[in-house]
Amino acid sequence: MRIAEFDREFVLRQAMLAFMQHGYAKTSMQKLTQVTALHPGSLYAAFGNKKGIFLAAIEQYQADRNQQFTALFCQHKPVLPSLRQYLDSIVNECISGDAMKVCLLTKSISEVEGQDPQISHVLMTNLNAYENALAEQFERAIKAGEIPNTRTAEHLARFLAMGLYGLRTYALTNRCEQDLSQLADDLYHAMCN
Amino acid sequence: MRIAEFDREFVLRQAMLAFMQHGYAKTSMQKLTQVTALHPGSLYAAFGNKKGIFLAAIEQYQADRNQQFTALFCQHKPVLPSLRQYLDSIVNECISGDAMKVCLLTKSISEVEGQDPQISHVLMTNLNAYENALAEQFERAIKAGEIPNTRTAEHLARFLAMGLYGLRTYALTNRCEQDLSQLADDLYHAMCN
DNA sequence: CCTTATCTTGAGTGTACATTCAAGATAAGG
């Protein structure tokens, strides 16, 4: 007879940012209560436990990323200009220095791999879905003649996924915008021929 | 008047494997006492604290990797066959399923970035040194005419480093040997032309 | 406006952790 007062999306996005910044293990419940402005009891009532908050945050992250992705790779626009823009936006995230410079999915799978099969499985599923979303766009690009059909769409998607995971990691070792832009450029051109 | 009984290299390699498997935060001192077969007091006497053990383990890791690298990329042998072999060995590590499938440096920098500037700095320095070692080999390959000089050695090294960081991360999402070999192949060919 | 189901609050609980330290063991120097 009483409705929850907090904004679920706000809470999950705050949690998501905390997990991106500090990682799963080092994001304490105390920190989560701070960033969400919720008391422990409310968090536990809503999400069960810390893992539940994490899984819900991953879901929110994926939903947000998906929306951004489908908005950019609009079905009636050519693929390559969108790809270019996508790469640029990732470079900008990398040099931004804020939490969004990391990918919650890859950072988390690197951390919890071999520790929690359930979390690992969720992350793998989401990353595979991401790869499939890339493949869909390459399929479209090949059909439209934007890209020669010398490699399959799946092959191209796999390579780009690898490249982007690598770009984000590389950016942790070298924050020079020029170098990162050049790498994004290299990736772009590796896709086109 | 009494010499330390334990084998420092053995201890550090055991610690190194534990950190690779569980990450920095989730490798407890208790686990370190187990894998090193040393009691807490001995570990603290030898390395100061957990961070000291970690930094020493990183040093050991880098020394081991360096030795392996310089043995493979021998100065009087052509570069490209060695590169091919190097890529294959990394693919094998990725599909092995053991601790060596991850790179201690990239996994750790992803975890501790923004938490401990000293550790971050050590990791960055080591990863930059790795990139420079790659650049040296590309320099040699270009001078020998194995690779056209359309891109600088530094540029090639940066791209390969990104690719390898990405390959290891990608392998966490897809352990299909064929796919990983193909990606390694793509990277190889991206270097040669 | 009262009832009641649900949410909010935050102090409290048990556990796991990194670290310490004093007592015991051991080998080099004389």
Next chain:
DNA sequence: CCTTATCTTGAATGTACACTCAAGATAAGG
């Protein structure tokens, strides 16, 4: 073989953590 400096041992300590729960607050239904 005794001295003494150093290493080894492992129980003890304080802290930070994830999680619980009972009391208080609040809004929808009657």
